[in-house]
Amino acid sequence: MKNLKIAIGSDHAGFELKEEIKQKLQELYLEYYDFGTYDKTRVDYPVIAKDIAARVADGKFDRGIIVCGTGIGVAIAANKVRGIRAANCNDIFCAKMSRLHNNANILTLGGRVVGPGLALEIVKTWLETEFEGERHQKRVDMLE
Secondary structure, three states, X not given: OOOOEXXXXXXXXXXXXXXXXXXHHHHOOOEEEEOOOOOOOOOOHHHHHHHHHHHHHOOOOOEEEEEEOOOHHHHHHHOOOOOOOEXXXXXXXXXXXXXXXXXXXXXXXXXXXXXXHHHHHHHHHHHHOOOOXXXXXXXXXXXX
């Protein structure tokens, strides 16, 4: 997990949770860049999600974390970008499986769905879990 570069962002509904996650990334000594939003002013989540997804897809960042009200909208937007496997995870098991079996490269969360304590555990699990590869690689390749 050490040398991961993380792209992070949110819309206005996910702003507060994004700020909590940034603190966790600092505690884990992970490099990250915040692509906004930078306050609670209303913004369009597809713009932020697609920006982060493009940067992960082109290899400038290893993984991305995007937060909106539910995590659903940003997952849909990010998954429009070729090479992205965004997983909306509301629990630790799904976070782990999204990495183990699906090699998810973007985690999406709902700031109105998941409390900060659980969200931070989801993020930590998602960052620490490596892709199993092998039999799962064929299926991940089929997603492209």
